[in-house]
Amino acid sequence: MTMDLFDQSPEEPWAEPICEGALVLRRFASTCDAGLLKAIEQVASQAPFRHMQTPGGHTMSVAMTCCGDWGWVTDTKGYRYQHQDPVSGVPWPAIPETFRSLAIEAAAKAGYADFDPDACLINRYLPGAKMGLHQDKDESDFSQPIVSVSLGSPIVFQFGGHRRSERPQKVPLEHGDVVVWGGSSRLRYHGVLTLKSPEHPLTGACRYNLTFRRAG
Numbered sequence: 001m002t003m004d005l006f007d008q009s010p011e012e013p014w015a016e017p018i019c020e021g022a023l024v025l026r027r028f029a030s031t032c033d034a035g036l037l038k039a040i041e042q043v044a045s046q047a048p049f050r051h052m053q054t055p056g057g058h059t060m061s062v063a064m065t066c067c068g069d070w071g072w073v074t075d076t077k078g079y080r081y082q083h084q085d086p087v088s089g090v091p092w093p094a095i096p097e098t099f100r101s102l103a104i105e106a107a108a109k110a111g112y113a114d115f116d117p118d119a120c121l122i123n124r125y126l127p128g129a130k131m132g133l134h135q136d137k138d139e140s141d142f143s144q145p146i147v148s149v150s151l152g153s154p155i156v157f158q159f160g161g162h163r164r165s166e167r168p169q170k171v172p173l174e175h176g177d178v179v180v181w182g183g184s185s186r187l188r189y190h191g192v193l194t195l196k197s198p199e200h201p202l203t204g205a206c207r208y209n210l211t212f213r214r215a216g
Ligand code: MD3
Pocket: 121, 123, 131, 136, 146, 148, 179, 181, 185, 186, 187, 188, 189, 190, 191, 192, 209, 211
């Protein structure tokens, strides 16, 4: 194999456990990054990114869209999964095959051989966007993991405990990192610190996060 200082080939992925049940697969998505970004554009052309309202009446700084049988929505009535995009009234786009195969492969690496996501939430962070500490508990079966994929600008992820008051640990997440959150980590509080403005060659000053879930 030839190698030189200008070689742009991606690094080999490696695994880092964060805690019981949570495994980071560093750079696991870096070889399929361009295809994932193209698929995000395709989903967003049918179901555009929007800033949803929290039940408390605040507008989220993170823009979101969904694909799959179920999409996660929030408005003044609360948080829930539903089959239709509330903006257009039509069903969410299907989960692109590039998304699905990556999520299933990552879950299998972490020991979840039968993960079959029916929901994918796509978050878009521009500089200034953040996500406060919360739990993901709108899904029906907490024995199923959540698989998250980070693309574009790096951020600092906050990983807390089972109570909001527990001080979170900081985990930097970069382009291509995939995390599988299962077992006793599944209901831990988590969030994302404010995106600064580091540019990524493929996305500019933008970060996307895909989360694959079994909602129904
Ligand atoms: C830990 N998204 O969409 S992904 C979310 O980067 C969300 O956009 C963040 O939290 C983001 O709900 C974080 C990582 C993540 C996702 C789900 C988890 C971590 C998790 C569920 C349980 C524990």
